[in-house]
Structure formats: C-alpha cells, structure tokens
Amino acid sequence: MRPDDIPAIRSLDLFSDMSEDSFHDLVRGAYMQTFPPQVDLISEGDPADFLYVVVSGSVELYARWNGRETSLSTVRPISTFILAATIKDAPYLMSARTTEKSRLILLPSQDVRDVFERDNAFARAVVTELAQCYRTVVKNAKNLKLRTSIERLANYVLRWSARNGGATEFELAMEKRRLASFLGMTPENLSRAIKALRPYGLEIDGARVRITNRTDLELLAKPNPLIDDFTT
Amino acid sequence: MRPDDIPAIRSLDLFSDMSEDSFHDLVRGAYMQTFPPQVDLISEGDPADFLYVVVSGSVELYARWNGRETSLSTVRPISTFILAATIKDAPYLMSARTTEKSRLILLPSQDVRDVFERDNAFARAVVTELAQCYRTVVKNAKNLKLRTSIERLANYVLRWSARNGGATEFELAMEKRRLASFLGMTPENLSRAIKALRPYGLEIDGARVRITNRTDLELLAKPNPLIDDFTT
DNA sequence: CGCTATGTTGATCCATATCAATAAGTGTGG
C-alpha cells in the first residue's frame, strides 16, 4: 500500500480514534488496488473476506433475485462498504461493482475483527458508522414505501442540490439507467418522470440538471429531513 | 422496575456481556410500564429520550409522509427498538405504537450512552445488534424492490412457517391491514393476493394460514436466504 | 467513423391503487 494514502484513511471517522498500534495492524495486511470500470468486486452470498474502502472513483452496491436486479446505493470517496458483513462474519447481502476507474483499499476481514475485539475506540467508531448506515437504509425504505416514483425523483434532485451547496444547476452523479434502478423504476419510466416534472420547475438535459423553479419543485416533492437529510 | 423482570433483560444479547456495575447503572434509572393497545409511544422526529425493550406484547414501528402511512416492522419480545437513534442522540426516524397490551422497559438514552462510553463489552454488543438491524433493513429493501406484492406475500408466509418450525398451519401474527402495509400494499390488494395464491398451495382463512402445497408455493416464492433468512 | 450501449418516445399491458358497497368480526354498554 502506498504510504501517502495512509493519512487519508486514518482521517476517516471509522479509523481516526483508534490507537496507532491497532491502525498499524490494520493497514499492515491491507492492499490498495486500482480497478477499471464495471469490475465485479464482490457477489452477494460470498463470505465477507474484506472490508473495502473507496479511495477514488465509485462503487455501486446492487442485488439480484430471480433474474431481476436493483441498485441499492453508490459508495463514494472516502468511505467504506459492507462493514456489517465483515463484523458479523456473515455473507454479503449485496454485490458490488466499480462504476468508474476506482482505487480501493481491501482490509482483510479477520484483521478488522481482531482489531475490533482489541481496540475499544475502534469498536465505538464501528457503532457510529453502523448506526449511520442503518438510518440511511431506513430512510431509503421510507422513501420507497411512501412516495411515488415522480416524488422520489423530485426529492433526489433536491437532495443533490443541497449536497452541492444549494446549486440550481449541477451534473447527475450517475447514469440515468442506474439512477432509475436506484429510485426503483425502469429507465423508460425515469425519462417520463423527468418530462412530468418539467412543469414543476425541473429540467434535465443529458446529465445537466437545472432547477428552474425551486418553489414549485419543493411544493411537489415535500422534502422531509426524516427521509432526505443525509447528514443525520 | 420489578426485580423478577431483570434476569430476562440481562439475558438479552445486548446486555448479557456487560459488567454487573454497568448493568446496574442501566436498570437503576429504568422503568417498566404496561401500556394498553394502540398507544402511541414515540413519534418520528422526536428526540431519542429512551431506549425501549419489549418485554411482552408487541410494538409496531411505522412512518408517515404527506398523509400516507406505512408499517416498517413489528417488535416482539424480547428485543429492543430504536437503538440507533439512542446511540447517535438523533431524532427517531420511525414512530412506535403498541399493537396489543404490552409491557415495556424504558431506559433513559443518556444512561445508555454513558454506559456505552464506559463499558467495552456493551459497546461491542451494540455493534452486533446494529449490524443485525442493518442487515434486516437491507433484506427488506431488497424484498421491496425485487419482488411483486404476491411474491412478497408468498415469501412472508414461508418465512413464518419456518419461524414456526416448518409448520404447515399457523396463525397470522398481525392484522391483515397491518400486514398489507408492512408488505407495501393496500388491504384490498392483500385480499386479492391471498386469492391469487390459492392455486399455488396457500389458503388463508381469517388469521389461519394453511400451506396446502409447499412445493408449488416455494416454486412461486423462490425464497432466498439473502432476503428471507431471519437468523443471519 | 462506425459500433454498441444508453436514452427517448410511443403503444400497449399489467399490477396495484382507489372508490364504493357489502359482509364479517369485535368490543361495549344496556
């Protein structure tokens, strides 16, 4: 592993509080690897051999059943994924693939569990991280069950606008087909949802998003911190 | 709090490994309360003042948005709910109400957080619990996004059959309207889904469930441990 | 520059929601 990547990892909430010794034990067995786009990293059902850290690029978490596939989340730098499976030593519930060229750190799960047993600060950091993950998925479930696809799209756009400092114009962070799957609809349906939101102050042209009337869009979207706030 | 309830709590995975002192600190400020059915315990958005333990009865976790409501899970004895909000000192994401007469223990969140900071065994137990919760919600999201309502119903029945030791005949654990909401459909649609599954070996009469042809039902349901297994 | 994957649009179909009416429980007070 490149020595100049270590500080970035160390500064993650998950690793920042642990002892120097523990951190050393973790990174000793770790490797950094660069993957091309569209590479399958893990497959649901596999044993959790590694905890992954996305250093650059992005990784899609998705799942399949009975020939269908759905996108569950996108992991962006710098954060980890499949912590729960690693800690529980249980099979992955989601598959993962790179969406673009990405640099990842692979931490052997056994090392993570060993350090977890020894280092109390790390154990507490894991709690915070897992609680965050849990709340994110709960929000997701609420979003899916309480909103129509058009409402989900409208709120998605408002969420990303907020994430971009309230910008009225920005770029979609992923392909539309992936966005459609993430929002729980087909690509065709997303196309139509986009058109349906034009009268409500939203224009999407290619990857370019323009909020032309925030008031109307919010009136329709009714964003709610208990579903849409990504900070708590 | 009644002294004879303490051993039951103590034996929960979440509390079994912690020191005697810490446990004492926790239960010292706790109270046990009995609630009638349909009592609202907490409301989403409220600060997380207590961690709850269901001792008897059952509690429904649900959420609202824009006049719609959906049931997210049912908590049965003996387990806790809203651990994540308690630990993070963040607002509840879900509301909770008793579905029947229920005995609950209320542990002041501040006490839980204090003990969490002091007791390392407890901190680790919280990790295991949260990882479990997280994986359950992920399975739920997969269930919702990958399956039709009929498939969800079929798998729900098979799951509860397994939970009852593989019984072919058992009682529904909740009202149909609640089940419909939990499965992400309307009560009317549940009624029709039940009828649609009759030719596939499932009969539901009132609360009585009878699996008349497990092979056919499984052929349709295609249960999958990465969605339906409630033990891992 | 042309191939291939992605995105759009239209036509149609299907799953599920909604609305309405009835039936069946369930609990309460007389």
Place this chain on the structure above:
DNA sequence: CCACACTTATTGATATGGATCAACATAGCG
C-alpha cells in the same frame, strides 16, 4: 347475553402508475 356501533375484511368496478415491448435517436468509445 344480546344489540348496536365501529372497525376490519372482502368483492367488484374502474382508474392509474409503472412495466414491457418495440422502434428509433443519441452519445460514448475504440
């Protein structure tokens, strides 16, 4: 213990959100 009221469940008719299928356009990319 029954009658009434009220909630829950079922059934039918209809509407609609969203999926599917098919054709075409477009954009990346080698």
